[in-house]
Amino acid sequence: MTTTRGRRSVPSAPNPPRPRPSPLRNLDPVWLFGLNVAVITYMFVLHGGITRATTGARWLVALGQLSGLYAAVTVLLGLVLISRTPWLERRYGMDRMTHAHRLVGFTAAWLMIVHVVAVMVGIALDDGIGLWDQIVDAWFNYQYMPQAVIGFGLLMLVAGVSIRALRRVLSYEQWWLVHVWAYLGVLLGFFHQIGVGADFVLDWWAFVYWTLLHLSVAILIFAFRLVTPWVLTVRHRFRVEEVIPEAADTVTLVVGGRRLERLAVQPGQFFLIRVLDRRRFWKAHPFSLSATPDGKSLRFTVRALGDDTTALQTIAVGTRLSLEGPYGGFVAFLPTPRKILFITGGIGITPFRSLIENWDHAPGTVSLLYRNRTPGDALFRDELEEWSRCKGFDLHFSYSRLNGGDPNVFEPERLRLIVPDLTEREVFVIGSPRLLAAASNGLRVAGVPSRQIHYENFAY
Incomplete structure (x- = not known):
């Protein structure tokens, strides 16, 4: 040493301008989650979810119904955590929110399992039929049940590939592609909920609340994972200006563009970078700034640690890039x-x-x-x-x-x-x-x- x-x-x-504090910066997702849990619990009780539980079997059904509602709102919390909403990222940091997203995702998966098992077993016991007969009846006679099964399977698949032992054997691209299917799983689950959920079928205001809750999360995802990076890329037209060798397996990329002085970026932050060509436009990788931003260019130092970072060692000057960010909470x-x-x-x-x-x-x-x-x-x-x-x-x-x-x-x-x-x-x-x-x-x-x-x- x-x-x-x-x-x-x-x-x-002189330092570049700091981002302006958002008026929503004090909205804590934990408090919002707790508020929504309270609302759906009240909604469940108001609609007779407890009073209908007059037998052991019906208590089991009630447990399954409530766990299904909790699973849905927990999934929405997980999506908010990876929505890249600026005021949340600045407050908590992307890595912390990603870690929380993983824990929330496993919690939602267990709640969904409880929901499926408790409802199917409870209804079978209440009707005095076998479990398999109940599953077949639900498949053919419950509205949106096939969609619910597909959605459940997709979300279980996402949870499965997030287990550490399995995640280690998957590439980032494979892991990411599986996770994209979670959006379809959530959408199919939503149709199942509003189609068979007594809380939403019988109460118009509950239906409106549930729809707006899902729509709000969808807007966050659309605005900050899709629209914001696109606007940033179009506005600044990022390109590779220079490739500087630093070591046998490391280069520094000097990225230029238009009006970079307007970027509210600080030393120590990072961007998610995509190479805008046919093979790589869909893959984003995080790279930290390796030099203080000067308003004229951004510098990123990249070490060859995988296929994509190895390819970046020989990237051509003039290659167009998409940058998303900046991120970095500390x-x-x-x-x-x-x-x-x-x-x-x-x-x-x-x-x-x-x-x-x-x-x-x-x-x-x-x-x-x-x-x-x-x-x-x-x-x-x-x-x-x-x-x-x-x-x-x-x-x-x-x-x-x-x-x-x-x-x-x-x-x-x-x-x-x-x-x-x-x-x-x-x-x-x-x-x-x-x-x-x-x-x-x-x-x-x-x-x-x-x-x-x-x-x-x-x-x-």
């Missing part, structure tokens, strides 16, 4: 009155480089712990060492495969040795799930409060 300390600070360049915590520790590894250095390039900070208030396999894997090493001397931040390199490696760098004792005032700092961890878990665990054991640990996860 190498430590370099500087003692001079340099003035910063920049909202900067600047901070506390001292700062950045922990990152590999290609995760790019956000830090864009932050530190023109950042005016007091000497000794910023530290960087940069983890790599070998010195050859450390991007911008010479530049970081030079900046450490002239800008006055502490720089610590750690290598896992050099002279036996440094496997315990995230042990609490090692962290306190590297950064003696560790507990007084705001800590920003950027990297893979493995690095994030090791660093976060070590920091907490070392006494750093969770509220002082901020992270962004480089994984889907």
Whole structure:
């Protein structure tokens, strides 16, 4: 491990404009979810869902009906979390919302299973028929039942490919294509709900509420996942202006376009980038800025880690791109009155480089712990060492495969040795799930409060 300390600070360049706070920024999806759960519970009780449960079998049916309503609103919450709504992304960060989306999705899947099993078994018991006879009767005689079965199957498929063991064997593209079918599953489920759900068949206001709830989520998805990126791409006409080799497996893409000074982008943020050709226009990949935005171009450093990032190593100058963003929640915590520790590894250095390039900070208030396999894997090493001397931040390199490696760098004792005032700092961890878990665990054991640990996860 190498430590370099500087003692001079340099003035910063003017920062680009910050995004304007949204008037909706204080709307918390958790509170909105809770409100809707309360509404549908009241609606269920009002329409006799409890009073009809006069036997054990009918209690089972009531449980199934209510779990179905809860499953539907939980699915909608999951869609809101990945809608890329700007005020939610700025408040929570895309990685946190994606993680929450995964947990919400599994919760919805279990609620749907309870719904199907409880309703089918309960009705079969109440009618005194076999379970298979009840399933056949529902298929042929219940309105929208075939659509409901298809929708249920699609949503179960999405939940299945989200299980970690299966997700590891799928490419991002395969995983993404399966998830797209979730939208059809939700739509088919909606028709099933309004077709056979007593709450919506008998109460016009409940039908209107349920329809508007689904329509609101659909508008968020359409506006921020489709329209906003299209408008941004048309307005700025992004193109590759230059490809700069950084290492054998890494290049920096300089992206130009029109009126880039109007982009409300901050150092440390990232964009979802699509290459606009026949083969790749549908695939978006996240890339962090690797230089402070100057209003004339955007710089992204890309390491060959898969088929698409390998193809980007030889992308032609002039290639048209679509950029969606900017995203990145932790920049909202900067600047901070506390001292700062950045922990990152590999290609995760790019956000830090864009932050530190023109950042005016007091000497000794910023530290960087940069983890790599070998010195050859450390991007911008010479530049970081030079900046450490002239800008006055502490720089610590750690290598896992050099002279036996440094496997315990995230042990609490090692962290306190590297950064003696560790507990007084705001800590920003950027990297893979493995690095994030090791660093976060070590920091907490070392006494750093969770509220002082901020992270962004480089994984889907």
